[in-house]
Amino acid sequence: MQLNSSFLHNRRTFLGKTAQGLGAVALGSLLKPAPGQAAAQQGMLGSLPLPQKVKRVIWLSMAGGPSHLETFDPKPKLAEMHGEPMPESMTKGQQLAQLQGQKLLCFAPQHPFAKFGKSQTEICALFPHIGSVLDDICLVRSMTTDAINHDPAHMFMNTGSQIAGRPSMGSWVTYGLGSEAVDLPGFVVLTSLGKGGQNQPIAARQWSSGFLPSRYQGVQLRGKGDPVLYLTNPNGVSREQQGGDVAAISSLNRQHAALVDDPEIATRIAQYEMAFQMQASVPELMDLKGESAQTLELYGCEPGDGSFASNCLLARRLAERGVRFIQLYHKDWDHHGGLKDGIAFKAQEIDRGCMALITDLKQRGMLESTLIVWAGEFGRTPMSQGGSGRDHHNKAMSVWLAGGGVQGGLVHGATDELGYAAVDKLTTVHDLHATMLHQLGIQHDAFTIKFQGLDAKLSGVEGANVIKEILA
């Protein structure tokens, strides 16, 4: 893989330019930057070894571990065996969470399935909107993961490692490719909350840049309060006053730079300018007033409701502005009990938003350049927990992909007849990461950085395979 040979040169050139360019920066130009004045963020990879099928990723993280058995993996046999013991041959000596050492009984799927799309694929009837765009979706029913508790499983899904301190995938991608966004971060995270279920905590490490420089960390956009931390001016300070202070800071910094020849100063001047621009661009981004009634209707959301659907709409707006990696968390999928009602709530909350995002991007001609991934951190047991729920499970889960270069209407892989373990075309989290990088034009096993002596990769040291069968 070729590294951007002009990476450092660019930095120097840029700094050289800004040192002069900003020499003339005055309040006026800070307040009204000329179009195209700000530069996009460059990545460390130069020419890509693979064709770049998609420019960006929207990753829908269903936090808590959605049950594949009530979403995308129909198991009539499990219904037949409801209440009977699970075959011991399947479960013996296996990693279980709360069910460890307990009596293991089959638990029937709690909602009916229905057929959708040209291929008449069966998915849970709770998801008719997703069903309506199933021809654009590639279902993977054979996903597996290594971890079985929420926190390590999230870490594994986000960083390819269960040990804290590794960069998350959004950081890897922006580190490699940079971002086309001029006044927004390249990696943005949004979270939404559902009702019911258990709101499992999510640590900020899930979008941390780990050992990469912190400019690659995910920036969380919040629904309430400051959308970006510390974004708003102090009370009693207008935008014009703020601009005046920033201009003065930069002016003094430039005078200092003339004496000490430190390239960090030019960078700092540029970062103050960027921060000041973000103070305008982020509120503009978050403001859905300009969206048409049809669009709001499509998503089924109201501006400012903080819903998953609203975040889907924001994801589209971020994609339009060139943001490279957009990650949406929707919480509450942890159904140890009350699964039947819980999953119905979840379906209501996400079904329409997912459909709307796909439809909206498609209408705007952006779906082909976007990769959408829907995934939890693990699946759930076919065995009952407490008679109304399912425990964590890492041997089987369903995920789906949509967008550029992915074969819509396809089902890839399968679990056994009870949905306990993936048995056909088994795939791993590392494979999923490798596939995502592949679509972005990155060769996953050559995209490395030295960390603690190792060529660390997002796709892990154990080896990973691009899931070629699902690609168009």
Add this chain to the structure above:
Amino acid sequence: MTLSFTQPTLLLFLLSAAGFSAPPAVPETIEFNRDIRPILSDNCFQCHGPDKSHRKAELRLDVREAALEKEAFVPGKPDQSELVKRLHSKDIDEVMPPPDSNKKLTAHQKALLEKWVKQGGQYQLHWSYEKPVKASVPAGANPVDTLVAKRLKSLGLQGSPEADRRTLIRRLYSDLLGLPPSPAEVAAFVSDKQPDAYQKLVSKLLESPHYGERMALGWLDVVRFADTIGYHSDTPRNVWPYRDWVIKAFNDNKRFDRFTLEQVAGDLLPDASRETRVGSAFNRLVLSTEEGGAQAKDYEARMLTDRVRAIGAAWLGQTTGCAQCHDHKFDPITTKDFYSLGAFFADIKESVIGRREDGMLVVSETEQAEMTRLDGILAAAKKKFDAIAPQLEAAQKQWEAEQLAAAATGVALPELAKDAKPAEADKKAAQLAAAALKKEAKTRSAKEKLDLQTYFRTRVTSLFKEETTALAAAEKARKSYYEPLAKCLVSETAPQARTVRILARGNFLDDSGEVVQAALPHYLPQPKIEGRALTRLDLAQWLVSRENPLPARTVMNRLWKQFFGTGLSKVLDDLGAQGEPPPNAALLDWLACEFMDSGWDVKHMVRTLVESATYKQISVSNAALTAADPYNREHARQSAFRYDAELVRDNALAISGLLAPKIGGPSAKPYQPERYWENLNFPTREWANDSGEGLYRRGLYTWWQRSFLHPALLAFDAPSREECCAERTRSNIPQQALVLLNDPTYVEAARAFAARILKEGSSSPEERLNWAFQEALQRQPRAEEVKTLLAVLEKNRAVYAADAPAAEAVLKSGQAPVPAQTDRVELAAWMHVARVLLNLHESITRA
């Protein structure tokens, strides 16, 4: 957004990978450790190194005999050597490294290997496993300068001139205290013509209680000190006394060997005391979980590996983590070494899953005496109560039976009757009791039993009032005294140690692995201990034994970074094969030897570094020097770098006059954006700011929430401390600007600084500016700066004169009171000037 790499490792990686730097000439004499090992390690050891399970063609290149046995090369004869042939082969099945490894050697690297074979293909023990040798240096000169100068001379470079006095004192204050000097201190130092003025200043700073705070920063990162458990719910635990112990250890100049013993085995020392036990909290700083469904075996393995990594990072400079699943690919550490090292900690008493215990009381003698007295009262009350308890229980049983009988006829507890109007607390107690009553006695939970008992004893029966009241009062008195007392998790040996097995591929479910006992890494010098099992105390003693070549080097390498910006070996956490052989190995070795010879005297080493001419050089580079040594690895100048996160805060608070100089105590909670913790759960939490002093403590006292570290610290690269962190990145990102401009801490600091400027800084705007510059930067402003800032002042004065509510609003930031009888418009306008000063690059940079 601009490109702003400042992490040296990354830069060098990019440089070498992209082949920017012109390759140096192939040296006359090849040195294995300097020239060859890095190439072999990075490109060959993965398949031909220490890890036998992944070895290809049964060939290993890390041991000369093994390589020769497989005829990898013929010493002295490159043209007959398979290794050399393979380097140049055009056949994709033959060429090494193979194309699918994505590794590629440069022409320079190939030339080095070829010449090495030609010169006989000699090996050396890896540099950091050799005992450090103390170079002899001429008496009188600072050995640091002698050894730096030697390198510079060989490279044809010259050192830079000494910095001016203002720069020197600012540098020393930053590096030794993390606080700015006052203008008076700077003036006194600038005019002190005594030859020992500098030494006196160093002595003064080494005696300051803030020295320990400054030194603690790096150590707290390395040992991953934090106030919370890390995983999942990330709930609090009691460890802050350990932080204070670290500060005190540096202030008291505790010998580093003793510092080590107390942390690893403070409970096992013959003279173990409360203090040494607090030090042993080190072993408890691991991540833990309270997640339901977490498996003990899983977290037992996580904690073991966490501890081994910590020892590796803090003392050994070894990346041990790989050996959790397989023998290390680059260094000789095996999986067995890894788990045997972990077995040293198998004795530690702790619950693997769930809430941490309160920990040991860390209290004064008076407090301990009071605690003992209250315990005594409680015991006496309990004894009296126990005597009557059977009668009380019988009475309760009878009452329960009556209630159940009554319930059948519809009569409930009086507080719950239809027309009753009980107080909320009474109603609640009755509801709990009623709920418990509904259950069969056998099926009641412990809490339900207690609810029912409490209700009966306090609200129903009149029997034995004296005994029950006395007991309740004694319990309450003890509890309310106990709760606010300082406590700390400490190490203690459990009666039964955990069994430690080698986990194949790290899989905790696999019980088939060999059971291992505590043992030291096989490839490092071993003490002779026979006839008994090794303990943590043995491990601790080994870490600071004269025979162990790693810890003194590791610690001195980190110390060097604190004073010069980059380690002598630039990869601070890896002195192994994949790290960097230090360009100036003689210097690192001299420091390591001197450290041990001096009796592990940290202050002595700090003094040696900061009193060197190398340290006192200017940090401003010139074109020639930058070209010759772009990353300042040879120290022909000093380096300028941004303050660490905590010091950015400390500096602003100090200049504003708000800083609370108190040392130690429970962690503080300064302003933090609302709902920043909204993604935390079990339980959900909202950050509550401290008030008063707690808002103005130094950064290192900030509550360290691992999963959501305070965002102002995070923006300036403070690590979450979930893993040991030997080296922080130094980034330059827009969020830093947002913090310094808009975080209430900094707005308030600007306002308080403005109030000082108006009160203390004379009366004309120019004089006030002079005064403000002295406070913030200890220099006079330049004419151009005055012009810019006077314009800021005038513009904002006009804005606030026309908009009084805006002035009021800006003055409301923060809890510090606005001085009475201050001109509000003037103060608000000066707030902007102060803000500009606090935001300057110069204000957050150590030069």
